[in-house]
Amino acid sequence: MLSLSLSLSLVSHTSRPQIKMTLVNGCREESTNVFEAGLRAPSRRSVSGSGGAPPRMSNLNFRAPQENFTIDDFELGQVLGVGSFSKVVKVKKKDTGHVYALKIMDKDFITKQDKVAHVKRERIVLDQLTHPGIIQLLFTFQDSHCLYMAFEACEGGELFDQISRKGRVPESDARFYMAEIIEAMEYMHGVGLIHRDIKPENLLLTADGHVKVADFGSIKIIESTQIKLPPLAISETTASFEGTAAYVAPEVLNASRTTTSNDLWALGCTLYQMLSGVSPFQGPSEWLMFKRIKARDIKFPDYFSDESIDLIDKLLDLDPERRLGAGPGGYPALKMHPFFKGIAWENLREQTAPKIALEANDSTREGKNSSDGNLHQNAIQDFGNASASSSVSDLCAIKLASVDSFDSRWKELLEPGESIILASKIKKLRLLTSKKVQLILTNRPRLFYVDPSKSMENMKILWSDNPNDITIQVLNSSHFKVCTSMKVSSFEDKKQLAWHWKKAVEGLLFH
Numbered sequence: 001m002l003s004l005s006l007s008l009s010l011v012s013h014t015s016r017p018q019i020k021m022t023l024v025n026g027c028r029e030e031s032t033n034v035f036e037a038g039l040r041a042p043s044r045r046s047v048s049g050s051g052g053a054p055p056r057m058s059n060l061n062f063r064a065p066q067e068n069f070t071i072d073d074f075e076l077g078q079v080l081g082v083g084s085f086s087k088v089v090k091v092k093k094k095d096t097g098h099v100y101a102l103k104i105m106d107k108d109f110i111t112k113q114d115k116v117a118h119v120k121r122e123r124i125v126l127d128q129l130t131h132p133g134i135i136q137l138l139f140t141f142q143d144s145h146c147l148y149m150a151f152e153a154c155e156g157g158e159l160f161d162q163i164s165r166k167g168r169v170p171e172s173d174a175r176f177y178m179a180e181i182i183e184a185m186e187y188m189h190g191v192g193l194i195h196r197d198i199k200p201e202n203l204l205l206t207a208d209g210h211v212k213v214a215d216f217g218s219i220k221i222i223e224s225t226q227i228k229l230p231p232l233a234i235s236e237t238t239a240s241f242e243g244t245a246a247y248v249a250p251e252v253l254n255a256s257r258t259t260t261s262n263d264l265w266a267l268g269c270t271l272y273q274m275l276s277g278v279s280p281f282q283g284p285s286e287w288l289m290f291k292r293i294k295a296r297d298i299k300f301p302d303y304f305s306d307e308s309i310d311l312i313d314k315l316l317d318l319d320p321e322r323r324l325g326a327g328p329g330g331y332p333a334l335k336m337h338p339f340f341k342g343i344a345w346e347n348l349r350e351q352t353a354p355k356i357a358l359e360a361n362d363s364t365r366e367g368k369n370s371s372d373g374n375l376h377q378n379a380i381q382d383f384g385n386a387s388a389s390s391s392v393s394d395l396c397a398i399k400l401a402s403v404d405s406f407d408s409r410w411k412e413l414l415e416p417g418e419s420i421i422l423a424s425k426i427k428k429l430r431l432l433t434s435k436k437v438q439l440i441l442t443n444r445p446r447l448f449y450v451d452p453s454k455s456m457e458n459m460k461i462l463w464s465d466n467p468n469d470i471t472i473q474v475l476n477s478s479h480f481k482v483c484t485s486m487k488v489s490s491f492e493d494k495k496q497l498a499w500h501w502k503k504a505v506e507g508l509l510f511h
């Protein structure tokens with residue numbers, strides 16, 4: 001069993017702040033007791049959508065109950081993901097054996113980061129949503145340090161990881177993922193909710209490969225919404241501007257009214273990224289990315305089919321009112337687009353989803369077909385491994401270690417007991433030139449690089465002595481900076497693993 005103090009320390013590190021934009025209107029909360037009374041929502045009318053009506057919330061009862069559990073009621077497993085202000089860990093309830101994804105948030109940290117409203121909104125909104133394509137909140141609890149939200153576990157990881165691992169998602173797979181995302185978006189928009197952060201990192205896969213939309217902290221509700229939020233939480237959503245730079249719609253940059261159409265733009269970017277491996281408006285800085293978005297400066301690779309180009313083109317319409325799905329034809333028009341030919345919309349969740357690509361070098365899972373249930377079996381077995389391990393950062397390291405392929409040459413560079421967490425051949429950028437180096441992160445922790453064309457002894461250490469003296473600044477999915485008090489070094493990872501580097505380093509901090 002992992003110690004709680006260890007498991008919570010990582011929460012105080014932001015993992016994606018550089019690309020995530022948040023300009024909330026600054027309401028601070030009087031309390032971090034966001035899971036408690038005062039968030040009473042009156043009962044609602046039923047709503048349309050294939051997931052059925054949100055539950056009625058009479059008399060303050062949350063559908064996902066506030067339990068009196070403690071963290072000791074759970075066996076902790078692997079880290080499933082690290083968010084800007086949370087860590088999500090796979091847990092098993094000791095008495096029932098049920099497995100959940102437990103989102104753990106440090107109360108002090110979310111208060112300091114002004115994220116209380118974000119957490120509260122997510123809790124209240126998720127409680128009212130019922131759709132197979134939306135991550136389900138099951139229960140919450142808290143202790144004096146932390147808030148805990150238990151979700152159904154999406155063992156297949158992020159759609160982002162599938163894109164990274166496959167390089168590009170085959171069009172038939174992208175079609176299926178798109179159909180499932182569209183069904184969930186139709187439901188969300190139908191109940192008057194704008195997600196505002198649709199992107200491959202927030203689209204999670206179940207063990208059998210079906211998509212679920214996650215991360216409802218940035219939502220905004222439209223006037224006719226059927227979602228109930230307490231007055232304070234409503235005001236917090238009206239004067240805010242949130243999202244992720246690469247997927248943000250041009251009208252958002254022009255400070256126009258937020259509409260459901262913003263999510264359709266992000267959906268177009270997501271399809272482009274699935275099919276090409278990269279987002280459509282990449283740029284070395286946010287400013288250049290925004291310039292490209294506003295100019296709709298987009299280039300389609302030769303291998304894109306005509307149908308996919310046409311669909312992306314129509315989702316990335318500069319006019320939000322003409323965007324496919326938002327225009328007069330609404331969702332039916334979007335679903336009838338020729339790209340979706342062959343999709344049987346009526347029973348997507350019963351169909352076999354695309355096969356999940358597992359992490360390279362994952363010997364325990366390799367060769368196993370996710371759809372045969374083995375992934376789930378392995379996930380359960382993870383608890384045994386987790387208990388034997390000494391810290392959450394080790395677990396995070398285990399997850400990240402297999403991101404890139406390792407070469408026995410680098411082992412010569414290690415000290416006894418030291419092992420590689422992440423290694424990749426990437427470009428070290430200088431002012432006018434660049435050179436290819438092997439960047440290596442180890443569990444000591446140590447971050448160094450070597451020039452493979454030169455002697456192995458000639459390693460340059462970027463970080464070793466002071467474990468907390470490092471920040472990884474991600475500029476976009478391929479560019480990042482390693483910042484220590486001594487120097488700043490810039491890198492370009494063509495495999496788009498910038499976020500993996502950040503996650504891997506942060507997984508080693510403060511334990």
Ligand SMILES: Nc1ncnc2c1ncn2[C@@H]1O[C@H](COP(=O)(O)OP(=O)(O)OP(=O)(O)O)[C@@H](O)[C@H]1O
Binds near residue numbers: 080085087151155214
């Ligand atoms: N139910 C789940 N099952 C599996 N993994 C999950 C689940 N929920 C979240 N994760 C993983 O944890 C990561 C962080 O979760 P989440 O996005 O909810 O956190 P956050 O702190 O709100 O982050 P951010 O706002 O920066 O995206 C996700 O990107 C995902 O990889």
